[in-house]
Amino acid sequence: MPIIAPQPSLKQLKYFVAVAQNLNFRRASHILHISQPTLTNQIMKLEEGLGLTLFERSRNGTMLSPEGRELLKHAEHLLQTMTEFQNVARELSQGPKTTFKLGIPPTLGPYLLPFVLPQLHQLYDKLKFYVRESAPSELYTGLYKGDYDLIISPFSSLPDDFVTEPLFTEPLKLVLSSEHPMSKDLLIEPRHLKGQTILTLEDKHHFHHQVLDICNELGAVLQQDYEGTSLDTLRQMVVMGMGAAFLPGLYVHSEMHVPESLHVCEIKDKPILRQHALAWRNTSPSRVFFRELADRFRRIIKARLSHVVEVHIP
The missing domain is CATH 3.40.190.10 (Periplasmic binding protein-like II)
Incomplete structure (x- = not known):
């Protein structure tokens, strides 16, 4: 009788995907909360059962074999399907x-x-x-x-x-230092933003790209040498007179009840949302x-x- 190879377990597939995503057995074992020898042993059993080498190991590190690359997308799909199955069961119960x-x-x-x-x-x-x-x-x-x-x-x-x-829909408010020449007005003429320095967050935030579009449209200058890491940091940079900033309306409502030397205003006839x-x-x-x-x-x-x-x- 032909020998039937054992089917891969979901745990083995999870381990395979973790190693494939990290290309490092030590890091993957840490993420999975298991020992590195346990992870290595399970991957070897998976390879043995499949009759394939999934990873190429060398002194320079670990990489997927061509067969491993081909199987990875199927393993990810199976794990996603199982997650959906568990979610359905959870929702039904x-x-x-x-x-x-x-x-x-x-x-x-x-x-x-x-x-x-x-x-x-x-x-x-x-x-x-x-x-x-x-x-x-x-x-x-x-x-x-x-x-x-x-x-x-x-x-x-x-x-x-x-x-x-x-x-x-949330408005973006223009926030200026109270010492800024335009800080007496509640509505700012769009043309007065031309050449003004505008501060924003790092470009990993969608908010950054929206402010960049505003600056390009109004002729303002986006300050990219000193990007804020948070809205609080951005606010403090405005207080120090480093430039103006567009801040979300919910942030202004939640965090700026007593402005710290700041002036909140809007651009006339041009709501930014x-x-x-x-x-x-x-x-x-x-x-x-x-x-x-x-x-x-x-x-x-x-x-x-x-x-x-x-x-x-x-």
């Missing part, structure tokens, strides 16, 4: 009484979620969110990979293959509930923050 992984940009999360999550908890007392902040591009990658169940992100930059529900949306994978087993959740988000935001942002409820 628990409904919304579970924990969802929510991703949100750091320029939004701290200034929005404190107004929303307490009321959501009152509506769904068993519902919990594990919240992580990251730049939008990293949120998209994480949503694809299953690191997040849903994300809140700028609507204009969301990939087309996610399901999206617009939530609200960013639209936020809730997004999830179109294969998510919770997609029906997520649409309900988007409507809850909108209604809570409208009730609590309509003086700061604009919400359109369908």
Whole structure:
């Protein structure tokens, strides 16, 4: 009788993907919380069962073999399918009484979620969110990979293959030092921004690129030698007179009740806005509930923050 090779286990496939993504057994074992000998032994068993060499090992490091490269995408697909299977089972057994992984940009999360999550908890007392902040591009990658169940992100930059529900539109406010010549005006003529130095965040943030577009349109100068790492850092740079900055309306509302030598204004006849949306994978087993959740988000935001942002409820 022919010898039937053992089927790869999901654990072995998980180990294979971890090593393939890191190309380092020590680092992969640390991420997986197992010992390096255990990881090495499981990879060897997987290779033996498949009759293939998945990795090329040398003094210079570890790399995928041609066969390993070909199998990696299939292993990732199988793991993603199993994650979806587990999510469906969880949703069928628990409904919304579970924990969802929510991703949100750091320029939004701290200034929005404190107004929303307490009321959501009152509506769904068993519902919990594990919240992580990251730049939008990293949120998209994480949503694809299953690191997040849903994300809140700028609507204009969301990939087309996610399901999206617009939530609200947020204005960007122009913030100047109180010593700035234009600090006496609540409305600034667009032409007066020409040649003005504008500060912004690092370019990994979607917010950076929106401010860059504004500067190009108005003839302002984006200061790229001293980019802020956070909105708080940006505010302090404005206080020190290093330039002006566009700050999100929710941040201004949440953090600038008593301005520190700052003046908040807008550009005359030129509202500058960013639209936020809730997004999830179109294969998510919770997609029906997520649409309900988007409507809850909108209604809570409208009730609590309509003086700061604009919400359109369908």
